[in-house]
Amino acid sequence: xxxxxxxxxxxxxxxxxxxxxxxxxxxxxxxxxxxxxxxxxxxxxxxxxxxxxxxxxxxxxxxxxxxxxxxxxxxxxxxxxxxxxxxxxxxxxxxxxxxx
Numbered sequence: 001x002x003x004x005x006x007x008x009x010x011x012x013x014x015x016x017x018x019x020x021x022x023x024x025x026x027x028x029x030x031x032x033x034x035x036x037x038x039x040x041x042x043x044x045x046x047x048x049x050x051x052x053x054x055x056x057x058x059x060x061x062x063x064x065x066x067x068x069x070x071x072x073x074x075x076x077x078x079x080x081x082x083x084x085x086x087x088x089x090x091x092x093x094x095x096x097x098x099x100x
Contacts, residue, residue, distance in 0.1 A: 005047050005048060006048055007041065007045065007048050008045065011041050011044070011045065011048070014037060014041070015034075015037060015041075018033055018034055018037060052069075055068070055069045055070070056069045056070070056071060057071050058070045058071060059071050059072045059073065059074070060072075060073040060074070061073065061074045061075060062074070062075050062077065063075065063076050063077040064077075065077055
């Protein structure tokens, strides 16, 4: 038996369809509808969801900024992002001719 570690195309479509034509939850479905759909998918395909052990084995491309369990990452986040600083990038002023 092949174990799917991802949502099947049908499961993805079911989740998208909850949003109706706009794709926005709340217009055609409720949070309770979403929770029920997730529970149904978990029953059909439990390996598509992380468990506490698998969370610690994840490898991200970009370094996560929050306190999430992971095994590694490929690209470190900018220092300001890791520290939580919201500093804007420095912008140089345009150089023009002085009228002096």
